[in-house]
Amino acid sequence: MIITKGNYYSLEADLSTMSVSQYKLFIKCEKQALAKIRGEYKVSESDAFLLGKYVHSWSEGTLDKFKEENPGLYSSQGKTKGQLKSTFKVAENMVKALEEDKACMKFLEGDKEVIIQGELFGIKWRGMVDVLNLEKGFFSDLKTTQAIHKKYYGQTFIEHYGYVEQMSIYRELIKQQFGVDLVPYIVAVEKSDNPLKAIIRVDERYT
Template sequence: MMTDLLKLTRDNYFSLEAQRQYMSVSQFKGFLPSYGGCEAQSMAKLAGEWEDSQKTAFDEGHFLHAWNEGTLPDFKANNPSIYSSQGPTKGQLKANFKHLTKLIEVLENDPKVMNALAGEKEVIMTASFHGIKWKIMIDSYNPEKATFSDLKGLQSIDKTFWNKESRAPESFIQHYGYDIQMAVYAEIERRATNNKEWLLPHLVVVTKETVPDHDIAFLSHENIPRALNIVANNIERVKAVKSGLVQPVRCEKCDYCKLDKKVMRIKEFSEFELY
């Protein structure tokens, strides 16, 4: 017997039940080794047997998003762990969160950034795509201007990553799959609103460097299909694993796999080369 899908709210959007019932971009990438994902770990998360240990990075992201949403005072009040509890800095924001206020100042002082981030905040939408329900949460939604934006905090804008699968360098956009995220958001928004055209996706990025850098990028309509094609080429495998039709593959590199990893064969030195 089919159960009704969970009605998503800001309170339950990141809940385990929401992850089980809906596909999201982060969950999709979590199944793909090319984006640092692992099928076995992803299934353990859905079973409630594993949680990511990167709480600090998660809280830092929510700090920035709370500012964008206009709820930063509430976030500070509801998250006492971001404050120092001892020593001469007791009662003050911990160093990493204090530094985030510098990032916010940089963003607030740039008119183009504030224009890009204008609109309705944290908008949740759902739609069917490739035969399953997807969920998205748009940071800044501005349909009147036919745009939407997502805010990201990064270590560096200029850092180059090496993709072992394609054996080629890539930017932070490809490395973290932000092109996929923006394309899927555009498609889900189009389906949810019955629009014929995609809104233009914008990415507002700010770095956590000592002197923060920042920039704005957009994904053109011409490049959205290319990013959606990555989803099309991988979604059937992801669906099959998530539904339990096929066994998940272990990556043997993530924390979940390393807990009980067993060496299956001895490798030759050259197998560890990066290029």
């Protein structure tokens, strides 16, 4: 199966290739993961999920389209009717903070939402890289998080949420597809009105 942006999240894609999100779901609950592949279970889109999508859509350059497709971002009654809900006003502040940070913007420069495919552990895998910059020798993933310095049972947020595994898998798939070994980075921004930001190199310290 040829994976495209149009079918990347389809059941057919899930059946033909493994992805990091599928892998994480199998680790969490095999029964739930199999139900999703069969079309019997669908992950709900919470406000936290949509907030992350809001910020990613900005990075991808498709924010206006995202807003049009998600009218639930806006208040539908009262004095705030037609305005962004408070949750997504936070997203606007996150975007502004990134736009004003030259270092973060540097690591968000490159080809966006690049599909990668390869074989790992005897099965076919797929991924979608937020930012791929072959010329400058890196790829990056934009992550929104509650608090950059928060610890989860002694782990950093990138360890706790499996981002180390994600970046390691993406690194190998990129190596297979493009023949280059790129340095992985995470550009992180907190979900707050005055967010902290960080550029994290996922190197030997983690892998």
